[in-house]
Every structure is written in structure tokens, then in C-alpha cells.
Amino acid sequence: MSPERVAVVGAGAVGVTAAYDLAARGADVTVFERGDRVAAASSGRAAGVLYDAYAEDVDAELGARSMERFRSFSGDGGFRLRECPYVMLARDGDDARAEAIDAAAARMRQHGRDVDTVSGAELGRRFPALRTDDVAAAAVASNAGWTDPASYVELVARKAVDAGAELRLNAAVSVSTSPPAVTVSGTGSGGDAAATRPFDAVVVAAGAHTAALLGEAGVALPLKPYRVQALVGADGYDGPMCYDATAGVYFRPHPDGLLGGDGTVPEEADPDDWDRDGDDWFVADTREVLRHRADYDAAPERAWAGLCTATPDGDPLVGAVADGVYVAAGWQGHGFMRAPATGELVAEQVLGERDGPASFDPTRFDGDREFEIREGMVVEERREASD
Numbered sequence: 001m002s003p004e005r006v007a008v009v010g011a012g013a014v015g016v017t018a019a020y021d022l023a024a025r026g027a028d029v030t031v032f033e034r035g036d037r038v039a040a041a042s043s044g045r046a047a048g049v050l051y052d053a054y055a056e057d058v059d060a061e062l063g064a065r066s067m068e069r070f071r072s073f074s075g076d077g078g079f080r081l082r083e084c085p086y087v088m089l090a091r092d093g094d095d096a097r098a099e100a101i102d103a104a105a106a107r108m109r110q111h112g113r114d115v116d117t118v119s120g121a122e123l124g125r126r127f128p129a130l131r132t133d134d135v136a137a138a139a140v141a142s143n144a145g146w147t148d149p150a151s152y153v154e155l156v157a158r159k160a161v162d163a164g165a166e167l168r169l170n171a172a173v174s175v176s177t178s179p180p181a182v183t184v185s186g187t188g189s190g191g192d193a194a195a196t197r198p199f200d201a202v203v204v205a206a207g208a209h210t211a212a213l214l215g216e217a218g219v220a221l222p223l224k225p226y227r228v229q230a231l232v233g234a235d236g237y238d239g240p241m242c243y244d245a246t247a248g249v250y251f252r253p254h255p256d257g258l259l260g261g262d263g264t265v266p267e268e269a270d271p272d273d274w275d276r277d278g279d280d281w282f283v284a285d286t287r288e289v290l291r292h293r294a295d296y297d298a299a300p301e302r303a304w305a306g307l308c309t310a311t312p313d314g315d316p317l318v319g320a321v322a323d324g325v326y327v328a329a330g331w332q333g334h335g336f337m338r339a340p341a342t343g344e345l346v347a348e349q350v351l352g353e354r355d356g357p358a359s360f361d362p363t364r365f366d367g368d369r370e371f372e373i374r375e376g377m378v379v380e381e382r383r384e385a386s387d
């Protein structure tokens with residue numbers, strides 16, 4: 001029997017999408033968010049780079065479905081998808097990444113993605129805003145764009161409420177299994193702090209807090225939060241989105257000028273105690289790459305950090321971890337752009353309409369498995385799960 005009452009923990013991009021898809025299909029949905037607004041955590045700090053250019057078949061399909069949904073939502077409320085090509089490049093002398101870009105682009109095309117392999121000279125002709133005389137390999141993904149991530153979360157939260165979901169802010173919860181239930185531990189506007197409510201199903205889309213939350217419920221998951229960073233400069237930039245893989249920096253146009261980022265710190269962060277400001281080294285390194293690649297020299301007007309979550313093999317954990325309890329987390333820096341499809345996927349799993357891909361099975365590892373955090377924005381092949 002399909003679950004009737006579903007709790008969604010977390011009103012980030014993934015949680016609100018799952019809530020919308022569940023409510024639109026007739027479930028009685030309550031969303032619990034510990035913050036005082038939606039997009040209060042990683043989704044509100046993301047860069048909003050969107051594309052379907054993935055080399056793995058499952059990722060390519062989810063990326064394409066997400067772009068389709070972003071496009072269909074664009075223009076509703078304050079949400080706009082800004083169409084913009086995405087360039088991946090490696091520099092002369094970086095043979096490993098140059099080969100990886102060529103190989104990945106070929107696999108993206110095998111999965112039906114609109115991705116061209118181009119020479120440095122051709123790249124320069126297409127995008128005069130980029131310096132290209134040092135480019136060893138490049139690929140251009142056309143099904144790509146950018147947005148303000150919070151505007152997506154706000155729109156889809158409103159659509160979920162319009163479809164009948166209840167959204168409870170200032171409502172930090174703990175989760176229990178057998179039977180599935182949530183207990184509101186935060187005070188705020190909820191009014192029934194410490195009351196435990198049973199649900200037919202609970203979806204935990206709590207971002208960087210997911211492992212701690214489910215760990216307290218006795219479900220150990222191999223998920224580690226880590227910091228990544230972004231900055232905004234106030235001078236205009238009228239070029240494509242670009243990922244300089246050799247430098248480990250990406251940038252895109254932004255309404256205030258330009259947004260640049262990466263600044264991965266591959267160390268486990270405490271989701272309740274981490275530095276929200278951009279590091280000086282990140283700002284200095286990113287400015288150097290922007291000067292080199294796009295002749296862009298504006299001092300950043302702001303720089304910040306946020307948390308991503310890593311898994312042992314770089315694939316997320318999406319699906320049931322106990323009877324009626326589901327997880328959706330572990331996006332390795334690609335959670336926002338895939339949220340329209342992964343939120344839909346977990347909703348359909350909850351409703352028994354669809355199985356998730358085996359590569360996302362959240363029970364594929366021992367929860368206490370040791371692993372090192374690896375950067376999400378990479379062009380190299382993914383690790384095998386057995387590494």
C-alpha cells in the first residue's frame with residue numbers, strides 16, 4: 001500500500017522537490033526545516049551551475065531530467081534558468097586531465113548529451129572572453145545554464161504547499177525507525193516541541209546533518225561533510241561558464257558581475273561548527289585563475305563557504321535505509337543541479353512507483369566504512385566502490 005502520511009526532513013533543493021512530487025501525487029506531506037526559511041543551508045550557498053554533462057549513464061539521465069524540469073519551472077515566481085554553455089578545459093602539460101576530458105566528453109555523447117570536443121583555437125573563436133592559447137583539451141556542453149539556487153527552492157516549496165504539503169520552519173527534528181517517526185526538538189513556530197509523530201514514511205534530505213541525524217536513529221551511513229567555497233566580483237563578465245580543471249576553479253556570469261568557486265577543503269567538517277567565510281588562500285588563488293583565464297581583475301565583494309557531502313565512491317545515497325525511512329544525500333558538490341530529478345526519484349521510491357539505480361543504493365557500504373574525501377568537481381573517472 002502506498003504511504004499516505006510522509007515526513008520530509010530538510011527544506012533544501014532535494015527536500016522541497018521530494019515534497020512537491022509527493023504532494024502532487026496525493027500524499028499527505030509535512031516538511032520539517034530547522035532553519036527559519038527554506039534554502040537555509042547548502043542550497044542557499046550554492047553557485048547554481050547547471051548542466052547534464054555527465055559521463056556515467058545514470059548521472060546523464062538525471063542531469064537531463066533536471067534540466068528539463070528547470071526549464072519547465074523557469075519564469076514561474078522568481079525562478080529563472082539562464083541558458084549558458086559550460087566549458088571544461090585542461091591546460092598544456094596536464095596530460096592526465098586533457099585525456100580525461102576527451103574520454104569523458106566521448107562518453108557524454110554516447111549517453112546522448114550535447115557535448116562538443118574542441119581545440120583551443122576553436123574555443124577562442126567561439127568564446128573570445130576566454131584565454132585559450134594554453135588549452136590542451138576542451139569540451140563544451142550546450143544543455144547548461146545557471147540560476148539563483150534559493151529562487152528554485154522558494155518556488156518549489158511554494159508549489160509543494162500549493163499541492164497540499166505543510167511546511168514547518170524552525171522545526172529541528174530527530175528521526176526514529178520501526179515505526180518511522182519524527183520528534184520536533186526545535187522550539188520556534190512549531191508549538192509541539194518534543195511531540196513524536198508517526199508517519200508512514202520519512203525522507204531524510206538533511207544535507208550535511210544527514211549522517212548525524214540518521215546515526216542517532218541507529219542507521220550508520222558513510223557520509224562526510226566538507227567545505228567548498230565561492231566568491232562574487234562586481235565587474236561584469238560576458239562569457240560562458242568555465243571549469244579550468246587544471247586550476248580547479250570554475251566561474252560563471254552573475255547578476256552582480258561574476259561568480260567563481262571551488263576551494264574544496266577535503267577534510268571532514270562538523271556540520272554544527274564550521275567556518276562560513278571564504279579562506280584568504282581561496283580568494284587569492286581564484287583571483288589568479290580569473291586574471292589568467294578571463295582577464296578578470298575585480299576584487300571580490302564577498303566570499304563564502306558552505307558544506308557538501310562525500311561518499312566513498314562519489315555516488316549519492318538515495319533510497320530506503322529502514323522500513324519506511326529513506327535517505328537522499330551525498331551529492332559531492334552536484335546536489336543542486338540534480339535536485340529536480342533526485343527529489344522526484346526519492347518521491348517515486350517512497351510511493352513504490354520506481355526502484356532507484358543500484359549505484360545509489362544507500363545500503364551498498366558498511367556505515368562505519370573508512371574513506372577519504374575526494375573533491376567533487378573533477379574530470380577524472382569515478383573511483384570503483386571497492387577502492
Ligand SMILES: Cc1cc2nc3c(=O)[nH]c(=O)nc-3n(C[C@H](O)[C@H](O)[C@H](O)COP(=O)(O)OP(=O)(O)OC[C@H]3O[C@@H](n4cnc5c(N)ncnc54)[C@H](O)[C@@H]3O)c2cc1C
Binds near residue numbers: 039041044171208333
Ligand atoms: C559554495 C558552494 C557551491 C556549490 N555549487 C553548486 C553548483 O553550482 N551546482 C550544484 O549542483 N551544487 C552545488 N553545490 C552543492 C549543493 O549546494 C548541494 O549539493 C545541495 O544544495 C544539497 O541540497 P540538499 O537539499 O541535499 O541539502 P541542503 O540544502 O543542505 O538542505 C538540507 C536542509 O535540512 C535542514 N536540516 C538539517 N538537519 C535538520 C533537522 N534535524 N531537522 C530539520 N531540518 C534539518 C537544513 O537546515 C537544510 O535546510 C554547492 C555547494 C556550495 C557550498
